[in-house]
Amino acid sequence: MPGASFAETNLAPQIVAFYDGQVVRIILSKLSAGQLAIGQVILSKTGQELTGVCGCAPQEGFLEYIVERWRGFGHEVVAPGETGKETTGSAQPPETG
Secondary structure, rough: OOOOEEEOOOOOOOOEEEEOOEEEEEEHHHHHHOOOEEEOOOOHHHHHHHHHHHOOOOOOOOHHHHHHHHHHOOOOEOOOOOOOOOOOOOOOOOOOO
């Protein structure tokens, strides 16, 4: 995938992602072959735990940026506050212990 260092592969056609407790529903493009660009960094389990300890704050505008980026790859994305597109199932953000 152009412009992305890491990608999740072998994904279901419809998935959910979470950012700062907000649910983003993604319907992958048929051309994506089950791949989704996820960015330049992947945190280890310890790194994920440290984000809660060090008081990391969400970056203003990041959610909007990534939603538009995924749309640019041809995926259908339902961001928080958007209506009119429904995906199946309910989702809860993962616990950050």
